[in-house]
Amino acid sequence: MTDTLRVGIVGAGGIAQQVHIPNYLKCGDKVEIVAICDVAFEKAQEAAEKFSIPNVYHTVDEMLAGTKLDVVSVCTPNKFHKDASIAALNAGCHVLCEKPPAMTVEEAQEMADAAKRAGKFLSYGFHYRHSKEVDTLKRFIDAGELGDIYAATAIAMRRRGIPGWGVFTNKALQGGGPLIDIGCHMLDAALFLMGYPEPTMVFGATYQKLGTRKGVGLLGDWDYENFTVEDMARGFVQFANGATLVLESAFAANVKIRDEMNVKLMGDAGGANVFPLEIYQEKHGALIDVSPAFLPEISPYEREIKRFVDACLGGEPPLSTPEQGVKLQRILNGLYRSAELGEAVRL
Incomplete structure (x- = not known):
């Protein structure tokens, strides 16, 4: 096992320059960012100069052929997740791919199959899993504090939060709007x-x-x-264990709050609101609300990258797995298909 991971970045846009590259650099001598590529070559050159990355390429294939890598971060629009991830996996690299997994269930499954064949990690950028609130609540859930969780609500609502940059409003490149972009974050956290x-x-x-x-x-x-793309999506999900989930997601809606990202859970031993974290229970003849007086501050992006790096160096496997990616993609595409048909869809 190598002591220093050689990392390549696919896509030199905002998520690469603001999240992936800075947080890899925080890992110190565990990581060396040695290559970056972007079809907009000038953007890759600018990022390489900014972060002192020695090798710059136009395509992912050129990067994989020209530089020996251990890890690849895929930071492209959704349309290009599959091809870049599979190319990197086939080249023997672990892959951290931005969310959502892909454009279709078939693509997500191809990615999962490629990871299995390669024997490499494929993880997705669902950074809310790594937030202090989710991290803490998961320990309470694992200890049985909520019991059987049978109902959930996932909310990703903006009053007027349509991105004025990037390709977020381009269905051909993204596959959809708020559901596949921000809704998938809260859906994943709930799941x-x-x-x-x-x-x-x-x-x-x-x-x-x-x-x-x-x-x-x-x-x-x-x-x-x-x-x-859509500016709002609403959905209902039923699970094999009888649990249900309601989802609301919008880039723009006539609501009071400017921006809400939240998950609410209901179990037979307790319930929870995740952001901010509160737990609701009945104990000793009283209804109680429990909220933490202190939670350690750490960027969920930083924790996500650190955990992925440690996994690639032989530590605990990543929290997000290819199989979960396929399952989430089934829900996303199922909701879009249901909206198109105007009727419920069995998965």
Whole structure:
């Protein structure tokens, strides 16, 4: 086992420069970022100069052929997750791919199969799993404090939070809007805390009411004339164990709160609100609310990268697995399919 991981970055956009590269650098001598590539070659050159990355390439294939790597971070639009991840896995690299896994269930399954054949880790950038709130609540759940979790709500709602940058409003490159972008974060956090139960049926509805017209942009002005994704999605998921989950996700909706990311859980021994963390129980003849007086501060992005690096160096396996990625992708695509058909879809 190598003492220093040689890391390559695919995609030189915001998530690479603001999250992956800085947090790899925080891992010290465990990591050396040795290569970066982007189809927009000038952007890769700029990032390489900014972070002193020695090798710059145009494509992932050129990077894999030109530089020996142990780990690859895939930081591209969703459309390119599959090909970049599989190429890196086939080259013998561990892969940390940004969320969501892919555009389709078939692509997510291909990625999982490639990871299994290669015997390498494939993990996804669901950084909310690594938040102090989820980290703490998971220990309470594992200790039986909530009992059988039979109902959940996942919320990712913005009042006017359509991204004014990137390709987030381009369905051809992203596969969808808030559901597949921010909704998948809260969906994954809920599923993770529930033990990733097997989904059996979904019912979804999507709306495009606000994104296609000019309006107030709290995240910058967006290209409303080329807005091709939903601006809101709602869904219902049923699981094989009888549990259910309700999901709400929006880039833009007429609600009071500016931005809400949250998960709510209900079990037969207790319930919980995740952000901020509160636990609700009945004990000793009283209804009690429990909230932590202190939780250690750490960036969930930093913890995600550190845990992935440690896993690649022989530590505990990553929290996010390829199999979970396939399951989550089934729910996402099932909800979009249900919205298209106007009826429930069995998975």
